[in-house]
Amino acid sequence: MNHHHTDNSKQTSSSLLHTPARVNLPRIISSLLLLVIGLMTVSVVQAEYGINFPQPAGEVAQEIYDIHMLTMRVTTALLIIVFAFVFYSLYFHRKSRGYKADQNFHKSWFGQWAWVIVPVLVLGVDMTIAGKANSVLKKVWEVPDDENILDVKVTGHQWWWEFDYLDSGIKVESRYIPEEQSGDLYLREVDNRLVLPTGIKIRFLHTSADVLHAFWVPELAVKKDAIPGYITETWIELDREGVFRGQCAELCGTWHSRMPIVVEVVSPQRFAVWSEEQKALKLAAEAEASTDKVWSKDELMAKGKTLYETKCAACHQATGLGLPPAFPALKGSAIAIGPIAAHIDIVINGKQGTPMVAWSSMNDLELAAIVTYERNAWDNNTGDVVQPADIKQAR
Numbered sequence: 001m002n003h004h005h006t007d008n009s010k011q012t013s014s015s016l017l018h019t020p021a022r023v024n025l026p027r028i029i030s031s032l033l034l035l036v037i038g039l040m041t042v043s044v045v046q047a048e049y050g051i052n053f054p055q056p057a058g059e060v061a062q063e064i065y066d067i068h069m070l071t072m073r074v075t076t077a078l079l080i081i082v083f084a085f086v087f088y089s090l091y092f093h094r095k096s097r098g099y100k101a102d103q104n105f106h107k108s109w110f111g112q113w114a115w116v117i118v119p120v121l122v123l124g125v126d127m128t129i130a131g132k133a134n135s136v137l138k139k140v141w142e143v144p145d146d147e148n149i150l151d152v153k154v155t156g157h158q159w160w161w162e163f164d165y166l167d168s169g170i171k172v173e174s175r176y177i178p179e180e181q182s183g184d185l186y187l188r189e190v191d192n193r194l195v196l197p198t199g200i201k202i203r204f205l206h207t208s209a210d211v212l213h214a215f216w217v218p219e220l221a222v223k224k225d226a227i228p229g230y231i232t233e234t235w236i237e238l239d240r241e242g243v244f245r246g247q248c249a250e251l252c253g254t255w256h257s258r259m260p261i262v263v264e265v266v267s268p269q270r271f272a273v274w275s276e277e278q279k280a281l282k283l284a285a286e287a288e289a290s291t292d293k294v295w296s297k298d299e300l301m302a303k304g305k306t307l308y309e310t311k312c313a314a315c316h317q318a319t320g321l322g323l324p325p326a327f328p329a330l331k332g333s334a335i336a337i338g339p340i341a342a343h344i345d346i347v348i349n350g351k352q353g354t355p356m357v358a359w360s361s362m363n364d365l366e367l368a369a370i371v372t373y374e375r376n377a378w379d380n381n382t383g384d385v386v387q388p389a390d391i392k393q394a395r
């Protein structure tokens with residue numbers, strides 16, 4: 001029995017050894033073709049995605065793109081030359097054709113000098129690319145010192161972007177739009193876009209209010225880390241109008257994915273109109289907040305709900321239940337139903353070393369509305385009404 005078994009297995013292994021390994025070339029080629037066609041179809045269907053980088057929207061971005069194209073052309077040419085040579089050699093010099101290897105190649109002129117000539121050629125091409133890259137990098141780093149450069153301070157926050165137009169005092173707060181309202185543009189659209197004009201140099205001053213973020217819009221090319229406590233610069237001169245979408249490119253916590261950036265590039269005329277609108281809105285909001293008017297609870301609750309949902313709900317949730325243990329619930333929380341002073345204090349001053357930052361940049365009316373809302377929403381029902389005057393006093 002044992003003997004028979006051994007015998008049998010011997011036969012199997014020997015028959016395996018005698019089967020020649022076959023490479024099914026037509027099949028491999030057709031699978032590869034299918035794969036390529038498949039990939040191309042995918043890129044046609046998802047119109048926003050292409051094979052190449054997106055078309056740049058400005059000068060430096062264009063130069064970076066051009067270097068990419070140059071490099072791609074050089075590598076493609078090299079690929080074709082090398083593979084043509086390999087396939088030619090394999091096909092015409094194969095053994096079955098009776099080809100005899102030339103034993104004296106190394107004695108020929110080319111055989112002796114090829115190892116010098118080829119690397120020198122390669123180095124020459126490399127130096128050309130490196131030279132171009134170097135001059136573009138210089139351009140990226142050396143922010144032009146133009147009289148009327150437009151300064152935009154870009155501050156990363158957990159998890160939204162703040163854009164301050166330093167010359168006009170305009171502030172844009174940019175937050176993602178929840179899935180129900182954004183449809184196909186989920187995580188690609190924001191409530192307030194970064195509006196920029198064409199034809200003028202723009203300097204971005206990058207910083208962060210909390211952790212590392214990174215500002216990245218592919219059509220604007222330069223990706224820059226936002227570092228708390230530091231200010232770094234990039235610049236661009238935009239040359240075409242359009243809407244360009246990017247995102248935070250540095251892992252920054254729970255909702256890193258909820259920090260899209262949407263840049264809307266418009267003509268200088270349109271930009272001037274937009275700037276005036278923003279200034280007027282800001283003045284109106286300040287005027288409203290500075291009156292000594294006493295607000296009714298309903299007015300404060302209505303204002304507070306909208307503000308709470310844009311600014312606080314990312315962490316404390318629209319339901320007030322938070323996401324413990326990281327983000328505490330405000331429904332029934334000791335602070336939200338306890339003494340008003342402590343509640344106002346944590347909202348104005350934040351809590352050091354936690355994601356709860358100081359919200360003092362909001363005006364008295366906004367803060368009064370939010371605190372009133374938190375003290376009465378979600379069955380907190382304290383009945384407390386906080387007026388702008390109370391906030392003014394607490395500051």
Ligand SMILES: [Cu+2]
Pocket residue numbers: 156157212213214248249250251252256259
């Ligand atoms: Cu971020």
